[in-house]
Amino acid sequence: xxxxxxxxxxxxxxxxxxxxxxxxxxxxxxxxxxxxxxxxxxxxxxxxxxxxxxxxxxxxxxxxxxxxxxxxxxxxxxxxxxxxxxxxxxxxxxxxxxxxxxxxxxxxxxxxxxxxxxxxxxxxxxxxxxxxxxxxxxxxxxxxxxxxxxxxxxxxxxxxxxxxxxxxxxxxxxxxxxxxxxxxxxxxxx
Numbered sequence: 001x002x003x004x005x006x007x008x009x010x011x012x013x014x015x016x017x018x019x020x021x022x023x024x025x026x027x028x029x030x031x032x033x034x035x036x037x038x039x040x041x042x043x044x045x046x047x048x049x050x051x052x053x054x055x056x057x058x059x060x061x062x063x064x065x066x067x068x069x070x071x072x073x074x075x076x077x078x079x080x081x082x083x084x085x086x087x088x089x090x091x092x093x094x095x096x097x098x099x100x101x102x103x104x105x106x107x108x109x110x111x112x113x114x115x116x117x118x119x120x121x122x123x124x125x126x127x128x129x130x131x132x133x134x135x136x137x138x139x140x141x142x143x144x145x146x147x148x149x150x151x152x153x154x155x156x157x158x159x160x161x162x163x164x165x166x167x168x169x170x171x172x173x174x175x176x177x178x179x180x181x182x183x184x185x186x187x188x189x190x
Contacts, residue, residue, distance in 0.1 A: 020077055024077060027073060032144060034062050035063060036137065041055055048124065051120050052121075053116055085150070097139050108136075112126055113129075
């Protein structure tokens with residue numbers, strides 16, 4: 001089956017699209033939850049008595065599994081209405097925020113990540129680590145809100161033509177028979 005056929009099948013199914021969308025939301029919740037654990041540790045608000053390296057090792061594998069699930073389901077949803085999603089402001093902004101999340105991760109690795117051996121058991125990361133943690137929380141929260149807005153601003157429904165400009169809504173119901181008016185007689189000869 002080609003991509004267009006798969007997209008049509010997903011789009012036209014009563015069950016497949018909601019299942020994919022639910023899996024996407026579940027995956028995103030896991031991505032955000034595991035990233036929040038890391039970011040709160042960097043800020044010193046959670047698990048501050050635990051080694052950062054150990055906690056990150058235990059947590060980030062789940063982040064990557066969830067991210068792969070979320071990216072795959074997101075790609076499947078995108079194929080169902082690609083031209084609409086591509087031109088949607090919130091979709092484009094969400095994609096930009098995902099890129100910024102990746103840049104922020106690289107920034108952490110190039111700054112505080114290089115000196116983990118010095119602060120691994122400290123209650124919080126140095127300023128660079130805290131800064132990337134705050135940015136990470138803001139970026140991922142934005143991604144969640146932008147994703148929700150995509151759902152509110154796109155539709156798979158058919159486009160209905162607007163009513164004619166000369167339509168008078170005051171006269172819209174004038175020709176509807178009521179129980180009080182006499183009914184016309186059927187034509188004679190039939």
